[in-house]
Amino acid sequence: MNAWVAALGFLVFGPLLGALLAGIDRRLTARLQARQGPPLLQPVYDVLKLLEKDTLVVTPLQGLYLWLFLFFMIGAGLILFTGGDLLLSLFALTVSGIFLCLAAESTNSPYSHLGASRELMLMMAYEPMLLVAALGFYLTNDSFRVSVITEAAPWQPLQLLGILVGFLFVLTIKLRKSPFDLSTSHHGHQELVKGLTTDFSGHHLALVEIGHWYENAILLAWLYLFFAPWGPWLAIPIALILFFLEVLVDNTHARLTWSHTLKASWWVTLLLGTTNLLLLAWWVR
């Protein structure tokens, strides 16, 4: 029964939460630049507008891939929010990312191709750290099940400190923020135009946006998991603060090249993630 409520809650409120986070993000960015910024619900207006526009179809495949991207994204969220297997949720998230790359690769624009290949590079950069994070949760709780992880011992955040810092690092990549917004950028007319999404318009772009809202909610839930044992009243504000710290990083950093990104994130994974994991394994034993 509880799982059904959680699933329904995620389906309905997940995108709302994600859109709100995106809206606050844009507003915060504007304030950091001494501008007033758009209304909070601007991401919602954007998507509603996209639904009013024509959809230019470059290849019929792109629609299929984009629907699959959204499908697996929602699947990943459903597994996570119903207290299912963390590892399975992570794999669904990865598959969804791959479908976005496939969609971009199936179109004609050289900019989308560039975006897709860079996105694959970025996946190589952040995927190890996400796996290490999942393994860390396993070591502290002896289970990959989210329902078990949320009832972990209160010192879990301390046990996973290194992994948490590493996770925050790759979260910047996952949220497509500077300095790692290589594959698609929130601000157009850069060297990449719009990267991955260059050739999508109308409904198709709306699908991508909605997928990103779900993704925002999922990533926030991951952050929440680290602090879950402290109870929601402490964990939710901490997760939100850390989430918006990413906005600050976004606004204070210039873009890196993909090779730097790959190197930096693997070093972080090795130094913070794996070390933490080894210490944890030794401690738990």
Add this chain to the structure above:
Amino acid sequence: MSFLKRSPWILHYAATSCNGCDIELLACLTPIYDLERFGIINTGNPKHADILLVTGSVNEESRRVLENLYHQMPEPKAVVAIGACALSGGIFRPAYNVYGGIDQVIPVDVYVPGCAARPEAIIDGVVQALALLDARAKAHKRRGQVSIESP
């Protein structure tokens, strides 16, 4: 009301302008004028854009690019010509390769005069284009949406 009015994304193309109008246009995005207040984003991508802002006198070189960009934009869309050059060719009008106004090449909805056009005038022009877009979106809905492949 159509949501186009709440989130118009613009595409800026400089069809060989002197850059005066371009700088004024970019000034609209700075903290003083802050176009993003109205949900306006400067996308560099015709497939995401709703309003095409053109500066400069179109000539033989830029004509094909301009036409291409216009055709790549999904309906409903609007075009705003900015500056004397885009309106009539401006001081470049007598040049042998200049067409004299971008309405010789693509249909224009709003004309924003000035050399260079002031940011206030540009914002006013965009707002007028929004009203047009709104009407167009409604007509578009009645006709039913059709997907067309750009040539």
